[in-house]
Amino acid sequence: MQAALSVEKLTKKFGEFTAVNGVSFDVEDGKFFSILGPSGCGKTTLLRMIAGFYEPTEGLIRIRDEDMTAVEPNKRPVNLVFQHLALFPMMNVYENIAFGLKRRRESDSRIKEKVGSILERVGLPEHSKKKIDQLSGGQKQRIAIARCLVLEPSVLLLDEPLGALDAKLREHMKIELKKLQSMVGTTFVYITHDQSEAMVMSDHVAVMNAGQFEQIGTPQDLYHNPNSSFVAQFVGNNNKLPVKVHKDEGGAFLARYLDGKDYQVDGTPDLSEGDEYDMFIRPEAVLINPSTSQSIPNTMNCDVKAILFDGGNSQLLVIPEGADQELIVTLPQNKQFDDIKAKDTIRIGWNPGTAVCFPKTELKIYDEA
């Protein structure tokens, strides 16, 4: 399949500071590609280089096999949906959408036809005469996307356009955007710091940190097989258990946790003895009060500190005996665990295959107050 967008060893330096450091990736035609990273990781800089607002210090950007280095932003076959949308307040909806077509000197009748059909597609056919400040947040969103899509760009770039919306609308727009993308078939490159947005909408996600891509893969891949400590922490929820690795008599690796007990590890091939690691276990991989018939090798006793009820996303906050750390355990709402209360002692367990270990790092994915 042809690559709609191909980026090679792209680097951007602002003085001494390297914002984007040797990033390479390809986006296939018609795919929804997300770049996920915390604020300040360089994702906006990367997007602005693709749009043409920043000149790369090094590297190549190709769109449909054409080198974009010397091409001005107004000549590139890409369009950018801005974070705050940047809909022109002095024009109405129709004039906003027609703006790009007028710059291409298309005839009035063609413009009218195209604007009409794109408004139809985004589901706002009646709104062409409205002023921008008469639109709701979700409508503005759709008009901003329509304004770009009407130009039929090879790649549509989106810079966290859902950031300003309230939670319910954001959930709704996630699905809307995904549907819109599969309907129009345009290649989307979407940047966000919200891992749920990236996971729900994308065919492929690149996780970015400190100017570099940590991992590129399908959302499932990133979730189940993270290849770095950062990805494990940033994508989805995870419990991070500091452990020290040593070998048993049979040569198998064991992880010694803060409580002084050993737990089996599996799944992570290249461990070295005596080193400190972080062991990651997903909250939903932890079983509550597993029966002995399930033969779970790793179990520990915990005190329930709190029940975090949130419907289908309910969780237990537990503290393992002998360790000073809070762990999060998914609490299935199937009536099975309704008798668990705060300050109870429960047993939890997990299969060694569901835990992964990475060398100990001090990185923080958010600032704790």
Added chain:
Amino acid sequence: MTKRSARKIRWSFFVFFVPVFLWLFLMIVMPQIELLRMSFVGTDFYGESGFTLGHYAAFFTEPIYWLTFVRTAGYALLVTFVVLLIALPVSFFITKVADLKVTGFLMVLILVPFWVSELVRVYGWMILLRESGVLNKLLVALGILKQPVEMLYNDVTMVMGLVYTTMLFMIVPIVSVMESLDDSFIEAAHDLGAKKLTIWRTIIIPYCMPGIMSGSIIVFMLVLGSYLTPNLMGGKNSIWFTEQIYNQMIIYFNWNQGAAFGFLLLLLSSILIWVALKITGQDWRKVIK
């Protein structure tokens, strides 16, 4: 509210209101009313004074009067336009291009000359431009000119002087509107295929229109009513309408005619501004803000 507190409020209201009212009424409204009355009073052949429209009629029947006004208004428009042409890129540079640290400094640079009186500034220009002035000396010394040239007392110099003295009043309102222009509008237009000139035409100027209009009105009125600069820098041929008023009142001692001219200036400039606002489709309430 009790009666007592109501009375209290009324007292404090009067304390602040009366001085302002007296000031406005005695110093501004009363003299204006007296001038208005004067403009309609004329003396007939026998020295009897009575009501007349003759002073107003004189403006329309004597070509020298209305031609002076047309000339003045024409030059005021020209100056306004030139000031606008310079102020737009300057404001853009101050608000969008320059470093945040430099912005304040640049604004001070524009403000500082206005701490000095207009008279002094005009004399400053005269020192630079006159036949024995700094510029002539320099050009002759450099061999560009064989002999000094008189650069004062012509229309070009006068326009330049008026542009210089009114620049601030255009830049300040435009800068304050342009500051609120989100950079992403400019980038979005660029991204959608617009060239630089198109961005100015379709995004920046329409957005800044309230600032442009209020700046233009101030500059236009200042130029139309200015006396010093055209008088000192303009030639004998470039008589300004304010000079006509001055001449009537001071030289011919015809206060009635001068008063009529004064009110005509007020009326005609108001009409011009109203027309300009209508043409550009601006709401005067927005512009005044």
